[in-house]
Amino acid sequence: MLSDDLVTLRAHVAADVEPAYRMCQDPVMQQWTTIPVPYLREHAVGFITEVVPAGWQANTSWAWAIEYAGEYVGTIDLRDGEGGVGEVGFAVSPDVRGNGVMTRALRLVVRYAFDVLGWERVIWRAYVGNFASRRVAWKVGFHGLVTIPGGGRSRGVRKDEWVATVGRDDELEPKGSWWTVPVLEGDGVRLRPLREADAQRVMEACSDERTQHWLSGMPSPYTLDDAKGFIDSRQDAAASGEAVAWAIADAGTDELLGNVSVFGLSSRMDKTRGEIGYWMHPDARGRKVMAAAVQLVIAHAFRAAEDGGLGRRRLLIRCADVNTASAHVAEANGFTKVGGERRADPRRDGSYDNMLTFDLLAEDVLRG
Numbered sequence: 001m002l003s004d005d006l007v008t009l010r011a012h013v014a015a016d017v018e019p020a021y022r023m024c025q026d027p028v029m030q031q032w033t034t035i036p037v038p039y040l041r042e043h044a045v046g047f048i049t050e051v052v053p054a055g056w057q058a059n060t061s062w063a064w065a066i067e068y069a070g071e072y073v074g075t076i077d078l079r080d081g082e083g084g085v086g087e088v089g090f091a092v093s094p095d096v097r098g099n100g101v102m103t104r105a106l107r108l109v110v111r112y113a114f115d116v117l118g119w120e121r122v123i124w125r126a127y128v129g130n131f132a133s134r135r136v137a138w139k140v141g142f143h144g145l146v147t148i149p150g151g152g153r154s155r156g157v158r159k160d161e162w163v164a165t166v167g168r169d170d171e172l173e174p175k176g177s178w179w180t181v182p183v184l185e186g187d188g189v190r191l192r193p194l195r196e197a198d199a200q201r202v203m204e205a206c207s208d209e210r211t212q213h214w215l216s217g218m219p220s221p222y223t224l225d226d227a228k229g230f231i232d233s234r235q236d237a238a239a240s241g242e243a244v245a246w247a248i249a250d251a252g253t254d255e256l257l258g259n260v261s262v263f264g265l266s267s268r269m270d271k272t273r274g275e276i277g278y279w280m281h282p283d284a285r286g287r288k289v290m291a292a293a294v295q296l297v298i299a300h301a302f303r304a305a306e307d308g309g310l311g312r313r314r315l316l317i318r319c320a321d322v323n324t325a326s327a328h329v330a331e332a333n334g335f336t337k338v339g340g341e342r343r344a345d346p347r348r349d350g351s352y353d354n355m356l357t358f359d360l361l362a363e364d365v366l367r368g
């Protein structure tokens with residue numbers, strides 16, 4: 001039995017069959033785990049009365065019932081510890097999610113793996129897109145996340161998989177930042193997280209001739225799937241601490257007008273820098289919306305991390321010297337032109353433009 005002030009991990013009992021069976025009807029549970037679908041009562045009976053005790057007896061897998069507020073709410077298990085490395089798996093019932101139950105349970109079980117089973121490393125695996133599971137693992141210190149295409153298997157279907165690990169000498173605390181994307185409002189502009197429904201507008205904006213010209217790394221032609229992939233990838237970038245991206249939305253209709261992001265946030269050399277990048281849908285250009293959006297982003301980027309900001313000290317904007325609209329956004333926000341690189345910005349026709357660098361220091365803003 002393992003416990004802290006919120007959860008207790010104990011042996012499964014026959015009375016857990018009913019709540020376990022109910023939990024396994026949850027579509028989210030079915031989507032992200034390998035349980036049989038349809039999930040029958042006999043599956044729960046077999047798991048709790050046969051599979052779990054057999055694992056403990058054979059010393060090959062170790063599963064605990066999670067008790068929270070006096071009720072069975074889920075299961076967490078360790079398995080395959082050969083050579084001192086094994087995996088963890090977990091699930092909690094939908095009605096108690098978001099209360100920190102699994103974060104507590106995982107910390108207890110990882111400690112058990114190191115202190116009692118003598119493991120060196122615990123592996124966490126999840127299908128790509130299971131951000132709730134990824135966040136639990138991140139909170140308990142799992143790191144070095146990689147994506148393995150087709151690495152996961154679910155009822156006969158291969159799925160892309162995330163894998164991360166924690167070692168016995170690691171602190172069981174988050175490594176690196178997981179940025180949230182707050183709604184920022186001001187000057188008639190609203191910045192909010194990107195969402196799936198923005199895909200059409202993203203596709204239109206990124207297919208536009210001028211966007212394609214200045215951002216030559218973008219796919220061409222730019223399809224709806226590219227737009228969906230971009231939106232998904234921004235969630236990943238925030239979770240890995242790399243970047244924060246917002247949809248610039250119309251304050252009245254909430255329709256996407258453009259995109260602004262701060263990237264390069266997890267540079268090993270300097271964790272206090274960030275680079276701002278942006279593009280605008282053609283029908284929203286020329287109304288100073290981007291200048292207003294960047295102003296909101298600057299304030300958020302310079303705010304201390306403890307106060308919900310990005311804790312930056314120095315921001316950069318880079319653009320081709322002939323991209324006057326982009327340079328204007330930097331200058332309108334008080335950035336200083338600090339340098340240029342010759343023939344550094346590739347165009348699709350094989351030519352290169354000179355690139356300008358603008359920067360803004362937190363102290364510039366304080367000085368006003």
Ligand SMILES: CC(C)(COP(=O)(O)OP(=O)(O)OC[C@H]1O[C@@H](n2cnc3c(N)ncnc32)[C@H](O)[C@@H]1OP(=O)(O)O)[C@@H](O)C(=O)NCCC(=O)NCCS
Nearest residue numbers: 032090091092097098099100101102103126131132133135
């Ligand atoms: C994954 C799971 C076990 C998490 O359990 P839980 O008790 O809700 O976990 P916690 O409350 O400790 O932490 C969940 C964290 O994820 C966050 N979260 C939830 N959904 C999220 C999402 N879609 N994107 C980002 N974060 C998300 C929560 O806000 C919380 O973080 P916070 O405390 O910082 O706000 C639960 O969602 C579950 O059982 N899912 C189905 C089974 C499953 O996926 N198992 C793992 C297979 S790898």
